Amino acid sequence: MLEVRNLSKRYGETVALDGASISFAAGSVHTIMGENGSGKSTLVKLLSGVVSPDQGEILVNGEAFSGRDPIAFQAKGFATVFQEVLVAPDRNVIDNILLGYEGPFVRRLARSARRGAVTEVLSRCARTVIDLDVDAGSLPLATQQLVVLARALVRKPRILILDEVTAALDFNDREIVFSLIESLARDGCLVLFISHRMDEVLRLSDRITILRSGKVVETLDRADVSPERLLEKMAPEILEERRHG
Numbered sequence: 467m468l469e470v471r472n473l474s475k476r477y478g479e480t481v482a483l484d485g486a487s488i489s490f491a492a493g494s495v496h497t498i499m500g501e502n503g504s505g506k507s508t509l510v511k512l513l514s515g516v517v518s519p520d521q522g523e524i525l526v527n528g529e530a531f532s533g534r535d536p537i538a539f540q541a542k543g544f545a546t547v548f549q550e551v552l553v554a555p556d557r558n559v560i561d562n563i564l565l566g567y568e569g570p571f572v573r574r575l576a577r578s579a580r581r582g583a584v585t586e587v588l589s590r591c592a593r594t595v596i597d598l599d600v601d602a603g604s605l606p607l608a609t610q611q612l613v614v615l616a617r618a619l620v621r622k623p624r625i626l627i628l629d630e631v632t633a634a635l636d637f638n639d640r641e642i643v644f645s646l647i648e649s650l651a652r653d654g655c656l657v658l659f660i661s662h663r664m665d666e667v668l669r670l671s672d673r674i675t676i677l678r679s680g681k682v683v684e685t686l687d688r689a690d691v692s693p694e695r696l697l698e699k700m701a702p703e704i705l706e707e708r709r710h711g
């Protein structure tokens with residue numbers, strides 16, 4: 467459904483992504499793992515149209531497209547929740563969740579229906595009760611993250627990219643987000659999950675791609691991985707130290 471071929475991105479002297487080729491299947495949770503600086507966020511930015519690749523292709527259902535055009539990516543069914551929490555701080559929660567969503571769905575909604583749509587989408591991704599009328603900037607960071615997640619969900623994405631979204635969340639909200647991820651994948655969505663938490667990666671992933679220094683080390687099926695194998699692929703030097711330490 468989604469494929470990247472030979473994708474590369476350089477920032478000055480730094481090669482952030484170096485000829486990455488990965489195939490992603492619809493209806494699956496595909497995790498990208500790697501140490502800090504391995505290129506995970508660069509891949510996310512390329513797949514969101516925030517930056518454009520120096521080389522390589524992004525294909526959706528076999529059709530190549532790329533470039534620096536987030537709206538075009540959204541139109542193709544991509545929605546991304548970035549690592550940095552991005553709310554419009556002076557707009558209320560309803561506006562934040564419906565922000566930039568120019569689809570016919572929202573245009574036709576009356577005021578009360580907007581509130582209903584937002585309540586429904588929040589109930590799918592948060593146990594925390596969120597006041598819809600306060601400015602999003604006044605909410606705790608974890609709640610802001612849930613607002614951004616709801617914003618992605620309201621678009622009914624076919625490809626949902628979650629970059630370290632669970633880091634700030636409390637236990638209850640993390641559990642509800644896990645269930646949401648599982649149910650989205652069951653319904654045919656591709657969930658591209660970026661995390662360095664071994665427990666959640668092993669629990670949720672169907673496939674795992676490991677990046678090291680901008681290169682794809684390997685893509686593995688969940689059945690073939692163990693924590694030790696993942697660590698060996700991500701950071702062999704750490705495993706070596708442990709063996710001898």
Ligand SMILES: Nc1ncnc2c1ncn2[C@@H]1O[C@H](COP(=O)(O)OP(=O)(O)OP(=O)(O)O)[C@@H](O)[C@H]1O
Pocket residue numbers: 477478480481482483500501502503504505506507508509
């Ligand atoms: N805008 C930028 N300008 C210069 N260098 C950058 C920029 N963005 C990323 N890099 C560099 O590219 C490399 C890959 O960074 P990237 O953020 O993609 O890694 P990451 O795996 O997401 O790391 P982290 O887990 O810390 O978020 C790093 O060496 C980083 O310093």
